[in-house]
Amino acid sequence: MLKIKTGDIKAISTGLLMIPVAEDKSIHGNKAVEKLVETAKTYSEFKGRKGDELLFYQPEGVKAVRVLFLGIGNTAAVGPESLRKAAGKAVKKAIRLRVSDLLISLPDARKLPIGVTPVLRALFEGAYLGNHIFDYYKADKKQTPVKQIGVFVNDAAAKAGRGIPERVETVCKSTVLAREWVSMPPNEKRPDRFARSIVKAADKEGIDITVLDEPDLKKNKMGGILSVGAGSKSRARMVILDYKPKKAGKTYALVGKGVTFDSGGINIKSGGSLEDMKMDMGGAATVAATVIAAARLKSKDRVVGVMPLVENMPSGDAARPGDIIRSYSGKTVEIGNTDAEGRMILIDALAYAEKLFKPDIMIDMATLTGACIVALGEKIAGVFSADKKLSEAIVAAGETVYERCWEMPMPDDYKELLKSDFADIRNIGSSRWGGAIAAALFLSDFVENARWAHIDIAGPAYVKKGSDYCEAGGTGFGVRLLIEAMESL
Ligand code: BES
Ligand code: ZN
Ligand code: ZN
Numbered sequence: 001m002l003k004i005k006t007g008d009i010k011a012i013s014t015g016l017l018m019i020p021v022a023e024d025k026s027i028h029g030n031k032a033v034e035k036l037v038e039t040a041k042t043y044s045e046f047k048g049r050k051g052d053e054l055l056f057y058q059p060e061g062v063k064a065v066r067v068l069f070l071g072i073g074n075t076a077a078v079g080p081e082s083l084r085k086a087a088g089k090a091v092k093k094a095i096r097l098r099v100s101d102l103l104i105s106l107p108d109a110r111k112l113p114i115g116v117t118p119v120l121r122a123l124f125e126g127a128y129l130g131n132h133i134f135d136y137y138k139a140d141k142k143q144t145p146v147k148q149i150g151v152f153v154n155d156a157a158a159k160a161g162r163g164i165p166e167r168v169e170t171v172c173k174s175t176v177l178a179r180e181w182v183s184m185p186p187n188e189k190r191p192d193r194f195a196r197s198i199v200k201a202a203d204k205e206g207i208d209i210t211v212l213d214e215p216d217l218k219k220n221k222m223g224g225i226l227s228v229g230a231g232s233k234s235r236a237r238m239v240i241l242d243y244k245p246k247k248a249g250k251t252y253a254l255v256g257k258g259v260t261f262d263s264g265g266i267n268i269k270s271g272g273s274l275e276d277m278k279m280d281m282g283g284a285a286t287v288a289a290t291v292i293a294a295a296r297l298k299s300k301d302r303v304v305g306v307m308p309l310v311e312n313m314p315s316g317d318a319a320r321p322g323d324i325i326r327s328y329s330g331k332t333v334e335i336g337n338t339d340a341e342g343r344m345i346l347i348d349a350l351a352y353a354e355k356l357f358k359p360d361i362m363i364d365m366a367t368l369t370g371a372c373i374v375a376l377g378e379k380i381a382g383v384f385s386a387d388k389k390l391s392e393a394i395v396a397a398g399e400t401v402y403e404r405c406w407e408m409p410m411p412d413d414y415k416e417l418l419k420s421d422f423a424d425i426r427n428i429g430s431s432r433w434g435g436a437i438a439a440a441l442f443l444s445d446f447v448e449n450a451r452w453a454h455i456d457i458a459g460p461a462y463v464k465k466g467s468d469y470c471e472a473g474g475t476g477f478g479v480r481l482l483i484e485a486m487e488s489l
Contacts, residue, residue: 182474231318
């Protein structure tokens with residue numbers, strides 16, 4: 001689906017050729033492309049400014065049926081994200097025009113403040129992700145995704161770009177998988193079904209798969225997961241995906257919050273958009289999709305994914321505020337609020353992952369707190385870790401793939417807020433403020449020695465409104481981030 005194309009652009013036939021155009025200078029080395037850009041810029045509405053758009057039909061000099069010019073602004077401010085967006089826009093245009101193949105002209109990286117590899121990666125990523133349409137539940141499938149996406153390059157860039165399309169396709173396919181799981185309605189992904197769906201996706205990828213059902217969870221004394229799952233007819237599961245190459249390097253344990261619907265439980269959520277709480281399994285979706293991507297990329301490291309899956313529902317059997325449960329670690333937890341359920345399932349999964357797999361690095365991803373959205377808004381994830389090197393690597397990986405992360409503090413003295421009069425710890429803080437920090441500190445009590453980071457993705461896991469390369473619904477946030485971070489560590 002993604003391809004590098006070389007040769008003579010004048011002779012390549014395509015339904016739509018997209019040429020990114022800068023405002024301040026020429027960024028293409030190819031003469032035929034430059035000539036087209038010159039003509040485009042003679043029109044007053046097109047100067048290469050950000051957002052400028054112009055479409056030609058069968059222009060002279062190239063075989064393309066249509067040529068789309070997209071402005072990307074001044075070169076000094078152009079980064080990979082400008083190119084992802086332009087590529088996303090181009091593929092959306094191709095879909096609207098009912099064109100089945102798209103060709104993108106690669107700008108000369110020497111004329112941009114970024115290297116050729118990031119330029120190629122960004123164009124392929126934006127185009128692949130922008131081509132994703134989630135219309136499974138619609139009878140009338142109005143839009144058809146583009147079948148072929150090519151980037152036209154000169155011979156030098158072709159050499160530098162070897163392997164990039166395949167790699168981007170593998171990783172972004174997993175991003176799309178995570179998106180679809182998150183967008184799926186909650187009645188179709190209750191824990192048993194979601195577990196089966198993960199097993200199906202991970203099957204035949206060289207991954208060891210284990211699914212713990214409720215009796216297994218009981219045997220393992222996973223009181224946290226069991227208490228959250230108690231209110232739902234669809235009983236809890238824990239899925240473990242283990243990609244273990246021969247002579248593995250590091251061992252990564254990835255843990256993902258998998259609340260298939262968060263009603264709040266007995267502390268039922270009031271108002272707000274309860275229907276969006278189908279996205280509360282975004283962490284599990286990302287983790288499962290990441291393990292699958294790592295296996296397909298034949299990563300040299302062992303990557304284990306641990307996904308506790310529950311539905312948080314009120315019922316006569318549901319957990320109550322005031323309940324005290326014994327978690328897998330042996331520590332008791334007093335439930336102050338049944339809506340703080342994510343941390344209850346994560347503490348069992350974290351303790352289990354650390355004990356069984358002895359990971360060098362453990363990272364959990366969770367749509368954990370509304371407070372993190374208050375702090376960082378809807379597009380930036382919060383990173384919590386006592387390990388500075390680890391959090392810095394995650395933040396840096398986030399910059400590279402534009403899944404932005406911000407380091408948050410874990411002040412020791414705030415732990416006092418989690419004191420319980422009756423149990424070892426309470427699942428909510430006694431203060432109204434600093435909820436994302438309280439949640440992270442709560443989790444930290446259940447990690448013993450592993451290098452560990454917690455990523456709160458409550459904001460970026462889901463969007464109400466689509467943008468250039470992501471439609472409304474699940475974003476798949478975290479797959480590209482984790483793959484990049486694991487490679488950099
Ligand atoms: N799943 C929510 C967090 C959330 C909120 C995710 C909005 C995405 C969008 C979580 O389980 C929750 O309800 N957290 C509570 C914690 C509180 C009860 C201490 C919250 O953030 O209000
Ligand atoms: Zn909740
Ligand atoms: Zn939740």
